[in-house]
Amino acid sequence: LVVCANAFAQTLSKGPWMHLEVLEKSDDPGTVKVNLPVSMVDVALNMVKDQKIKEGRLKLDHQDFSVAEMRQLWDELKKAGNAEFVTVEKKDETVRISRQGDFVLVKVSHTGNAEKVDIKMPVGVVDALLSGPGEELNLKAAIAAMKEKNIGDILTVNETHTQVRLWID
Secondary structure: OHHHHHHHHHHHHHOOEEEEEEEEOOOOOEEEEEEEEHHHHHHHHHHOOOOOEEOOEEEOOOOOOOHHHHHHHHHHHHHHOOEEEEEEEOOOEEEEEEEEOOEEEEEEEEOOOOOEEEEEEEHHHHHHHOOOOOOEEEHHHHHHHHHHOOOEEEEEEEOOOEEEEEEEO
16 A cells, blocks of 8 residues: 555656645735646546536636637737737736747736736647637646646736735646
8 A cells, every 4th residue: 555655646746736825915814725736637627527617628608709719819829929919008007918939928017006917828738728629628738738848837916915826847
């Protein structure tokens, strides 16, 4: 039994890991830390019992635009190469969506405070996510694409009362 447990632990430690950390800064502060091998996230998708998630694919319903339209938009954005695609500047908020090398970047910041959101998603992961059929996002393919790269930070959110960090190493 000990040999099996050690072999299982060594198998898990060989691949990349996904980490999620949520820090709450409120009257009742708390911390949540989740550390899982990316391969375990993939296996967990098979266990989900939800009508919208089947076989590792997420079915989107009632959106303002279809997954097919997202695929068309994504294909055109990839052809454009490195560029800043969207910039929204308001009195108290700035939003930027761009592509730099192998990454799509989304940055949202508020000038009145330190609140900001940073998303750094590899192009290959977006390709994999949009590879599902019909109105489905292929979560399993996106997880598989994440296993291939040492991505680092994917998402950071800094708000007044909450900090979130998602990364892969």
